[in-house]
Amino acid sequence: MSVSHVLSQLRSLEAESIHIIREVVAEMQRPCLLFSGGKDSIVMLHLAVKAFAPARVPFPIMHVDTGLNFPSVLDCRDRWVDRLGVQMVVASVQDAIDRGLVREEPNGSRNRIQTPVLLEAAEKQGFDALFGGGRRDEEKARAKERVFSFRDDFGQWDPKNQRPEIWSLYNGRVHQGESIRVFPLSNWTELDIWSYIEAEAIDIPDLYFAAEREVVDRSGMLFAVNEFTPLRDGEQAQVRSVRYRTVGDANLTAAVESAAGTLREIVDEVAAVRLTERGATRGDDKVSEAAMEDRKKEGYF
Amino acid sequence: MTTLTEPADAPEVQRTADLLRFATAGSVDDGKSTLIGRLLYDSKSIFADQLESVERVSKDRGNDYADLSLLTDGLRAEREQGITIDVAYRYFATPRRKFIIADTPGHIQYTRNMVTGASTADVALILVDARKGVLEQSRRHAYLATLLGVPHVVVCVNKMDLVDWSEDVYEAIRAEFSDFAARLRVPDLSFIPISALAGDNVVHRSENMPWFDGSPLLSHLERLHVASDRNLVDVRFPVQYVIRPQSHDARDYRGYAGTVASGVMKPGDRVLALPSGLETTIASIETAEGPVDEAFPPMSVTVRLADEIDLSRGDMLCRPANTPTVTQDLDAQVCWMDESVPLTVGRKYAIKHTTRWARAMVKDIAYRIDVNSGHREEGPAEIRLNEIARVQLRVTQPLFVDPYQANRQTGAFILVDEATNKTVAAGMIGSPAHGH
Numbered sequence: 001m002s003v004s005h006v007l008s009q010l011r012s013l014e015a016e017s018i019h020i021i022r023e024v025v026a027e028m029q030r031p032c033l034l035f036s037g038g039k040d041s042i043v044m045l046h047l048a049v050k051a052f053a054p055a056r057v058p059f060p061i062m063h064v065d066t067g068l069n070f071p072s073v074l075d076c077r078d079r080w081v082d083r084l085g086v087q088m089v090v091a092s093v094q095d096a097i098d099r100g101l102v103r104e105e106p107n108g109s110r111n112r113i114q115t116p117v118l119l120e121a122a123e124k125q126g127f128d129a130l131f132g133g134g135r136r137d138e139e140k141a142r143a144k145e146r147v148f149s150f151r152d153d154f155g156q157w158d159p160k161n162q163r164p165e166i167w168s169l170y171n172g173r174v175h176q177g178e179s180i181r182v183f184p185l186s187n188w189t190e191l192d193i194w195s196y197i198e199a200e201a202i203d204i205p206d207l208y209f210a211a212e213r214e215v216v217d218r219s220g221m222l223f224a225v226n227e228f229t230p231l232r233d234g235e236q237a238q239v240r241s242v243r244y245r246t247v248g249d250a251n252l253t254a255a256v257e258s259a260a261g262t263l264r265e266i267v268d269e270v271a272a273v274r275l276t277e278r279g280a281t282r283g284d285d286k287v288s289e290a291a292m293e294d295r296k297k298e299g300y301f
Numbered sequence: 302m303t304t305l306t307e308p309a310d311a312p313e314v315q316r317t318a319d320l321l322r323f324a325t326a327g328s329v330d331d332g333k334s335t336l337i338g339r340l341l342y343d344s345k346s347i348f349a350d351q352l353e354s355v356e357r358v359s360k361d362r363g364n365d366y367a368d369l370s371l372l373t374d375g376l377r378a379e380r381e382q383g384i385t386i387d388v389a390y391r392y393f394a395t396p397r398r399k400f401i402i403a404d405t406p407g408h409i410q411y412t413r414n415m416v417t418g419a420s421t422a423d424v425a426l427i428l429v430d431a432r433k434g435v436l437e438q439s440r441r442h443a444y445l446a447t448l449l450g451v452p453h454v455v456v457c458v459n460k461m462d463l464v465d466w467s468e469d470v471y472e473a474i475r476a477e478f479s480d481f482a483a484r485l486r487v488p489d490l491s492f493i494p495i496s497a498l499a500g501d502n503v504v505h506r507s508e509n510m511p512w513f514d515g516s517p518l519l520s521h522l523e524r525l526h527v528a529s530d531r532n533l534v535d536v537r538f539p540v541q542y543v544i545r546p547q548s549h550d551a552r553d554y555r556g557y558a559g560t561v562a563s564g565v566m567k568p569g570d571r572v573l574a575l576p577s578g579l580e581t582t583i584a585s586i587e588t589a590e591g592p593v594d595e596a597f598p599p600m601s602v603t604v605r606l607a608d609e610i611d612l613s614r615g616d617m618l619c620r621p622a623n624t625p626t627v628t629q630d631l632d633a634q635v636c637w638m639d640e641s642v643p644l645t646v647g648r649k650y651a652i653k654h655t656t657r658w659a660r661a662m663v664k665d666i667a668y669r670i671d672v673n674s675g676h677r678e679e680g681p682a683e684i685r686l687n688e689i690a691r692v693q694l695r696v697t698q699p700l701f702v703d704p705y706q707a708n709r710q711t712g713a714f715i716l717v718d719e720a721t722n723k724t725v726a727a728g729m730i731g732s733p734a735h736g737h
Binding site (some may be wrong): 004006007009023049053056143186187189191 | 317319388390391394401417459530533541542545546548554558560565589599600638651653654656677709710713715722724
């Protein structure tokens, strides 16, 4: 292909993401990468490694720890940190609850209360640019967000007042206290992410692979039976071959039935599925049509 | 030495398919949202839960059919006001290509968004309502596409079902559009009669228009040859970041990271560094996977040089016999994007060109361009939101520029308001896009 000087779509996306990551490091004072241990933030970190090789990744990563993590996600996170020798900041939601900064929501979701914790940690550390793994194909509000997304003093996003983003001339200029969220994976789709993980043999949590797991069926959503989602009275557990398409809070993220035990099988499955990943597995997004738009305005990822 | 190729184990689709970016322009009335919905739907890029949501809302509103335009309605603020306020990006793929759609609203006040969407587009898709013919808005879209250097323009004559699939109607629109597009010098112009609502000639060939012997829209987009649109002649490598590992085993390493703006670079090539004017040789071109045989746009690579020369972010590598213009005086067309403060002579802005920031002062506003007619209005006092003008700028330090029509990377810049930090203008250097 290089004879005709055409870059494949994965290499084009990779090149664009690397350009964005380098631009942030060149222009911002103190960037940080938001790392959840999920596949998108892992791909983003993988791209950051590529952007600066053979030097180390020149910024810390931050994990907003809801205290509701799947253990295999934390294991994977720690493998990445050890391997790269990057500095990791952990912002604990549990700690913030204990301090009274945020209050537990009645439905047990810590999705929304992550935001103040994230903003507090970012302010304390003086981060003026936060890399996020958001993709525009995920959701309607994200489809309209910039790659360099300006946030005011309160970390808020104003969809009606976004900076025009022309060519690849990104504008990260901010005043004291303001910041930029940067989304290097904006133009990737879920299928692109999986194809890339396969092509590059990227280390991800084993939850993404299908295995026989003990699950309980709640209104059509399959939840693994574990310390976060114990069986309720009258419920029956069953063993099924399932995997996770996203890894959010362990108490709210459902698994999907799947036989895909290898990356190739996952890619084939994702290419054929008929539900968006958030629609399929995230209880927290079903609240309203505009759920993501509202959370983003408050300063969510 | 290895050649940078596609990831070896990528699935067939991803390994052979390339990326095509297209911008759509039109108002809701043109059926633009319906067309995009149709492309996504017929190419099976819509998920069941998205379709379910569209069907539910359509039913709530008392529609007889699933309103595919709802797929592209983004923010609640827009749904409430029934308008599109911003550029939305959408994605779909076929076995041949991955497509990125920059979906921009077509109202006059959103020239800003159309410029944004068109800036990176390989193709501009312009919708014309078969019943209404070529409107002022159609001309504006074509003008902006040309101004932004979009190499291919595809005119979809939509709602053919409402004119009885008439070849005469289609031909009349085609003739009128071609006539004025000739004056704009659109490099590649094509026409397709469609019905976005019924799906004719969008993904599937229309049985209602046997007189049309061209391809349906999707096949046309899949086959468009865009590789030759990129400038592979003029080597321009803006240095983005200098990589200097702080470790013992790589202490002497110094690599210049950046994205190839244009041209093809190879190890062993003589290069000239700007602004220093020093010459050296490319020792190697590297990626995280190791050295590569060549680099071309839009690859992100790291270049290592044979000699240690002074080179940092904002500088540029080129070939000694093929250099950009080094100048502090810019003659450019700018699209003004700020709603509150107009552009006026004497004002100073921050300017970003490739990887270099400087300050720029407006020396003169030569004329304002009427984007509907292409006419010039000489000597305006100020330029307001969504207006386009030809201006002269004086920059605090030399920039390394090419005419925009020859190079979309080194011919482009943005202006940023130094007080608000907002991006206030898109600028295109050099000769105007049209033939006036």
